[in-house]
Amino acid sequence: xxxxxxxxxxxxxxxxxxxxxxxxxxxxxxxxxxxxxxxxxxxxxxxxxxxxxxxxxxxxxxxxxxxxxxxxxxxxxxxxxxxxxxxxxxxxxxxxxxxxxxxxxxxxxxxxxxxxxxxxxxxxxxxxxxxxxxxxxxxxxxxxxxxxxxxxxxxxxxxxxxxxxxxxxxxxxxxxxxxxxxxxxxxxx
Numbered sequence: 001x002x003x004x005x006x007x008x009x010x011x012x013x014x015x016x017x018x019x020x021x022x023x024x025x026x027x028x029x030x031x032x033x034x035x036x037x038x039x040x041x042x043x044x045x046x047x048x049x050x051x052x053x054x055x056x057x058x059x060x061x062x063x064x065x066x067x068x069x070x071x072x073x074x075x076x077x078x079x080x081x082x083x084x085x086x087x088x089x090x091x092x093x094x095x096x097x098x099x100x101x102x103x104x105x106x107x108x109x110x111x112x113x114x115x116x117x118x119x120x121x122x123x124x125x126x127x128x129x130x131x132x133x134x135x136x137x138x139x140x141x142x143x144x145x146x147x148x149x150x151x152x153x154x155x156x157x158x159x160x161x162x163x164x165x166x167x168x169x170x171x172x173x174x175x176x177x178x179x180x181x182x183x184x185x186x187x188x189x
Contacts, residue, residue, distance in 0.1 A: 012066060014105050016113055018055045025058070028065040029090075036092030053089060057109045059102055067093040067102045069110045073119065074185040079178050083171055086114035087184060088124040107137045111166065120168040121175060123184055125161050138164040142175075146182040157181065 021029065059067035070089035075082065088110055093102045114122055123146070126134055131141055139162035147157040161182065165172035175182060 012059050012061045012102060012105075014057060014059045014067070014102075014109055016055060016057055016109055021056070025065075029056075029058075029068050032065055032068055032094065033090050033092055035095065037090075055113060057106045057113075059093070059106055061097070064094075066097045067106045069106045071110055071113060073117065076183060076185055078175055078182060079180050081171065081174060083121060083175070084117075084119045084167075085184060086111075086117065086119035086122045086166060088122060091124065103133060104136060107134070111137060111164065114166045119166045120171040122164040122166050123161060123182070124163075125158070127160060131162065134162050134164075140164070140176065142182060144179075144181055146184055148184045149186050151186075 017025075053070035054073050055071040057067075057069045057071070058065060069091040072087040072089055074085045074087055076085050077083070088107070091103070091106065091110075093106070111122060122139070123142075124134060124139060125146070126139075131139075142161045142163050145157045145159055146161040147155060149155055161184075163172060163175060163182075
């Protein structure tokens with residue numbers, strides 16, 4: 001295992017990938033997520049949270065993948081309004097890289113892509129202990145449950161999500177101050 005204690009986030013390369021990942025890249029993502037989410041990876045979590053993506057952000061230190069964020073786009077309805085929702089999925093960094101700015105770099109690049117694409121609002125499912133991290137890039141805690149349909153067609157709901165304005169502050173506030181649950185569509189994040 002490499003030693004990253006003195007690594008600056010400038011010492012890594014962060015890339016937006018909008019094409020299908022190679023088999024090797026898919027394997028690297030899977031290994032990184034298993035390590036990062038070792039307390040939550042199960043057959044159920046894979047059914048609920050890990051699904052196809054439209055794009056992703058990958059960060060490497062030399063030849064080693066050290067960070068990842070999947071990106072999915074969903075056209076949703078919220079209280080009779082059409083919303084272009086950008087969903088960040090499976091965001092993770094190698095444990096030894098945390099605190100170096102890599103995660104902020106990944107999220108900033110992902111949010112920039114959502115803005116270029118024209119998404120109104122960004123969504124991420126996040127544990128409460130990671131909320132302060134996501135707040136640094138503009139996310140706020142969504143105060144109600146969010147719902148989704150997993151890859152087996154089962155409807156699920158949970159707390160623990162955050163949203164951020166991307167192209168529409170007005171729609172962000174509309175969702176935040178609404179009363180409905182937020183339906184993020186198929187699979188979650």
